[in-house]
Amino acid sequence: MNRILIIGSGASGMAAAISAAQANSSAQITILDGLDRIGKKILATGNGRCNLTNAQIAPGHYHTQNTARLNELLADMPAERPLTFFRELGLYCTEEDRGRIYPYSRQASMVLDVLRLALRRYHIQIQQNCTVRSLSVDKKVFTAQTESGKTFCADAVILAAGGRAAPKQGTNGTSYPLALQMGHRYARLYPCLVPLRCGQQTSMLKQLKGIRVICRATLFDGKQKLTEELGEVQLTDYGLSGIPALQLSCWMNKPIQEQAYTVRLDLFPDWQHNELRSILQQRVKQYPTDKIEDNLLGLINKKLLFAALETLHLTPIDRPSSSLKRQDIDALVSLLKGWDFPITGVQTWDHAQVTGGGVFLNEIDNRFRSVKQPGLFLAGEVLDIAGDCGGYNLHWAWCSGITAGEAAAEYIAHE
Ligand SMILES: Cc1cc2nc3c(=O)[nH]c(=O)nc-3n(C[C@H](O)[C@H](O)[C@H](O)COP(=O)(O)OP(=O)(O)OC[C@H]3O[C@@H](n4cnc5c(N)ncnc54)[C@H](O)[C@@H]3O)c2cc1C
Incomplete structure (x- = not known):
């Protein structure tokens, strides 16, 4: 039992893949994404400079229906968490006004470059043009079916397929039906930072x-x-x-x-x-x-x-x-x-940067494990959370991805 399937190659999906590989070297990790290239959205972040986190992470910068759960989850997500993760990958960062943290090169492309390099180093498989339409589980084995009829099986799945905002960057809300198929429910979606x-x-x-x-x-x-x-x-x-x-x-x-x-x-x-x-x-x-x-x-x-x-x-x-x-x-x-x-x-979802609403935070535990389906993990914008401008959304995506990746690696090692 060593296969981890990650749906979505955005910020949370890539962070999850890398941290799972770091935590369990025998894990076979595959990422599926509907787009023809990975990390497209990252290139657009922070006007091409990628405001990747903030030195002043606090619940007041986030919007959710469940602030009590948010407080618990954020307690394990200091700004140092993504910074350590990136420093280990070779990316150095710098702080600007209001705690906003950028890569030292101020290039979003550099963030994507180091992530891609790490994915290669850890031999993580990436399957592009694979939009997952259905997800099922039978006898602890998950099966994901793509729009084009391909099938992928795995022992653990990390749903990191983002929200509804910025659909031209691959996120048109197909993550939510997948969550529903796994028994989850979600809070009403609305465009944020719009x-x-x-x-x-x-x-x-x-x-x-x-x-x-x-x-x-x-x-x-x-x-x-x-x-x-x-x-x-x-x-x-x-x-x-x-x-x-x-x-x-x-x-x-x-x-x-x-x-x-x-x-x-x-x-x-x-x-x-x-x-x-x-x-x-x-x-x-x-x-x-x-x-x-x-x-x-x-x-x-x-x-x-x-x-x-x-x-x-x-x-x-x-x-x-x-x-x-x-x-x-x-x-x-x-x-x-x-x-x-x-x-x-x-304005429309095309003009929104993030999605308000999403899978209820009380349907995941502190390690981003689904409380509905063993072996399933959720990370990133698919959850009921939206952050202010200032690096808060990517912070959530990296941290939830890192934690979900570690938890998935542990799950396949012990099941
Ligand atoms: C223009 C813009 C600028 C932004 N700037 C910043 C910023 O500077 N700082 C900040 O903190 N936040 C910023 N954000 C928000 C931030 O980019 C997102 O919150 C973050 O990327 C969400 O990460 P994620 O991994 O959850 O989802 P995403 O990064 O959206 O990735 C989801 C991936 O899943 C794929 N996918 C979706 N459905 C399926 C499916 N069914 N099957 C397979 N693959 C699927 C998509 O193609 C996509 O690649 C910005 C957003 C936009 C649009």
């Missing part, structure tokens, strides 16, 4: 398309504040993008049509309402004959300012500043400090 759509404001957004603004973005569900992010929001013709908007999407785990999600932008996060108000009042007082459009120059992006004046019907903007009443300035301050963008949807 731009937000604001359908009702399309005509205004078309004028603001391309503007980037450092602001505080706060997400509300009705009147309830869910979370906030500070950073550079990008206005697009359909809605909001940029890291703060992507991060907020991870909190939208309920059907958007049924929710009243709103993003409130504070375009002056460094100033209190009264500070901004006195600045505006002072400028109007100092230059009362200046046109409104000229008087307010130098504060924020011109197009944004004009859109704010238009939204408040403080037009025409070429009239003298002295025509602005006290309540007009109050209204302008309120809008600039709290501009509401009702969310009508998110």
